[in-house]
Amino acid sequence: MAQAQKITPRAKDYSEWYNDVIMQAELADYSPVRGCMVIRPHGYRIWELMQRALDDMFRATGHQNAYFPLFIPMSFLAKEAEHVEGFAKEVALVTHTRLKATGKAGAQAVAVDPESALEEPLVVRPTSETIIYAMFAKWIQSYRDLPLLMNQWCNIVRWELRTRLFLRTTEFLWQEGHTAHATEAEAEAEARQMLAVYRQFQEEWMAMPVITGRKTDSEKFAGALRTYALEALMQDRKALQAGTSHNLGQNFARAFNVQYQTAAGGLEYVWNTSWGVTTRMIGGLVMTHSDDNGLVAPPKLAPIQVVIVPIWKSEEEKGQVLGVGGKVKDELAKAGIRVELDSRDSLKPGAKYFEWEAKGVPVRLEIGPRDVAAGQVMTARRGGGKAPAKLDGLTTSIPGALDEIQATLFQAAKDRREAHSIRGATKARFLEFMKGGGGFAYGGFCGSPSCEAEIKQETAATVRVLPDPEFRSAEAPRTCMWCNKPSIA
RNA sequence: CGGGACGUAGCGCAGUCCGGUAGCGCACCUGAAUGGGGUUCAGGGGGUCGCGGGUUCAAAUCCCGCCGUCCCGACCA
Numbered sequence: 001m002a003q004a005q006k007i008t009p010r011a012k013d014y015s016e017w018y019n020d021v022i023m024q025a026e027l028a029d030y031s032p033v034r035g036c037m038v039i040r041p042h043g044y045r046i047w048e049l050m051q052r053a054l055d056d057m058f059r060a061t062g063h064q065n066a067y068f069p070l071f072i073p074m075s076f077l078a079k080e081a082e083h084v085e086g087f088a089k090e091v092a093l094v095t096h097t098r099l100k101a102t103g104k105a106g107a108q109a110v111a112v113d114p115e116s117a118l119e120e121p122l123v124v125r126p127t128s129e130t131i132i133y134a135m136f137a138k139w140i141q142s143y144r145d146l147p148l149l150m151n152q153w154c155n156i157v158r159w160e161l162r163t164r165l166f167l168r169t170t171e172f173l174w175q176e177g178h179t180a181h182a183t184e185a186e187a188e189a190e191a192r193q194m195l196a197v198y199r200q201f202q203e204e205w206m207a208m209p210v211i212t213g214r215k216t217d218s219e220k221f222a223g224a225l226r227t228y229a230l231e232a233l234m235q236d237r238k239a240l241q242a243g244t245s246h247n248l249g250q251n252f253a254r255a256f257n258v259q260y261q262t263a264a265g266g267l268e269y270v271w272n273t274s275w276g277v278t279t280r281m282i283g284g285l286v287m288t289h290s291d292d293n294g295l296v297a298p299p300k301l302a303p304i305q306v307v308i309v310p311i312w313k314s315e316e317e318k319g320q321v322l323g324v325g326g327k328v329k330d331e332l333a334k335a336g337i338r339v340e341l342d343s344r345d346s347l348k349p350g351a352k353y354f355e356w357e358a359k360g361v362p363v364r365l366e367i368g369p370r371d372v373a374a375g376q377v378m379t380a381r382r383g384g385g386k387a388p389a390k391l392d393g394l395t396t397s398i399p400g401a402l403d404e405i406q407a408t409l410f411q412a413a414k415d416r417r418e419a420h421s422i423r424g425a426t427k428a429r430f431l432e433f434m435k436g437g438g439g440f441a442y443g444g445f446c447g448s449p450s451c452e453a454e455i456k457q458e459t460a461a462t463v464r465v466l467p468d469p470e471f472r473s474a475e476a477p478r479t480c481m482w483c484n485k486p487s488i489a
Numbered sequence: 490c491g492g493g494a495c496g497u498a499g500c501g502c503a504g505u506c507c508g509g510u511a512g513c514g515c516a517c518c519u520g521a522a523u524g525g526g527g528u529u530c531a532g533g534g535g536g537u538c539g540c541g542g543g544u545u546c547a548a549a550u551c552c553c554g555c556c557g558u559c560c561c562g563a564c565c566a
Contacts, residue, residue: 313523
């Protein structure tokens with residue numbers, strides 16, 4: 001275990017607090033490569049739990065996993081005009097395939113062999129639309145081949161200027177779904193369906209409330225017709241884009257010649273969608289729930305849901321409490337609970353409490369000689385509250401407690417978000433709101449890029465999402481809060 | 490690339506103004522006691538003071554150059 005030092009309070013420096021929580025929960029570490037991150041076992045376990053839940057949801061909606069290459073020929077990026085513009089500034093390139101010894105010492109002992117230059121450089125995928133649709137073109141012949149519903153779990157590289165653990169790293173892990181459909185309506189339905197899947201996952205599993213909607217043109221995915229996104233409010237009152245789903249129209253189908261023959265015999269371009277969520281969600285999880293004692297993990301995604309801390313003085317007591325602790329562990333594990341028995345002899349119980357709290361374990365069971373005698377354990381919840389519990393009822397009381405914690409975390413996050421939200425914002429109220437720290441402001445917006453840019457310039461606020469007109473309620477504002485022209489949202 | 494700060498042990502830092510044996514806290518190793526909310530005592534290991542040059546009897550400290558990192562902006566899942 002690394003040094004468990006006091007975590008910087010959230011109120012003092014949010015970025016520092018965020019880094020402290022991650023380091024002390026042992027979720028990740030900085031790597032020797034600038035901008036890259038090492039995900040440690042505790043953090044990776046969260047990702048595995050996320051993967052498993054999402055995979056089930058993807059499969060239930062008819063999608064299959066596949067894997068496409070890491071390298072993309074540079075010319076592929078050039079085929080879709082907006083796409084290349086969007087990613088040109090942040091790609092890593094492979095240009096050579098060999099090194100050679102120079103005979104010099106130290107760092108100069110090897111150099112790039114100029115004779116090994118590739119005829120066409122390879123791009124390390126910043127996203128896989130191009131290479132996937134190049135394959136789709138081979139696989140799709142007839143309307144009978146549609147819809148084609150695929151997903152891949154992989155790593156991608158975007159050479160970002162500034163990086164932050166989990167939120168924006170040079171290399172990151174994600175999932176990217178790619179589909180091809182016969183009609184625009186089908187593609188639109190797919191893009192929205194996957195947005196709904198993400199919402200369900202983020203609210204039910206991550207206990208992170210989100211708002212969804214369409215992105216403005218300035219924030220839409222490079223090459224998409226429409227981009228939908230999920231937005232969550234973090235504890236520093238800043239928005240986090242937690243996932244996106246794009247209706248790509250026929251842009252990539254035309255660029256990669258993905259055509260199918262219709263039942264009537266004609267030739268048509270397919271309609272594509274792509275959608276993805278990333279390890280950024282782990283950052284979102286940290287910023288949504290954690291406190292000044294460290295990580296708070298929602299039970300459904302907690303790598304360890306229950307930790308048992310035995311307490312003893314003599315060797316005799318040690319044997320007793322470890323015996324009971326071992327039995328409790330086996331029973332809970334058999335009931336499907338992720339449980340750990342901390343039998344280390346090198347730390348006092350109090351030190352163990354702090355350590356497991358920093359790692360976000362939702363429930364702690366303390367078992368000492370007094371508990372063994374009384375046939376009970378002390379239960380302590382991560383959010384506070386200690387109570388004794390009967391030994392023989394644990395397999396029902398613990399799952400109940402975990403469900404309750406999950407629900408409480410979601411409600412608390414929602415309450416926090418609403419405490420920093422205003423509805424029906426006017427320009428004056430909005431300016432005042434932003435001066436007071438901001439949050440989510442709901443208001444009318446005309447949709448013009450100039451208003452959007454002005455708002456950003458003057459208040460540092462960004463337009464996060466536009467609700468669809470069809471979801472627009474009767475009391476929705478009719479005019480732009482900034483310029484008073486008719487509102488589109 | 491523009492603005493600011495900083496580089497001294499694994500981490501966090503003091504020492505720099507005013508040159509004179511490289512220090513503190515945490516972590517790590519050994520031993521003993523301790524054990525229901527960060528345990529104590531004793532002993533121990535670990536540093537080309539970012540790099541290069543200059544001044545000086547003597548440089549972490551003064552001077553010059555370079556490199557790197559972090560924070561704020563532009564970019565972004």
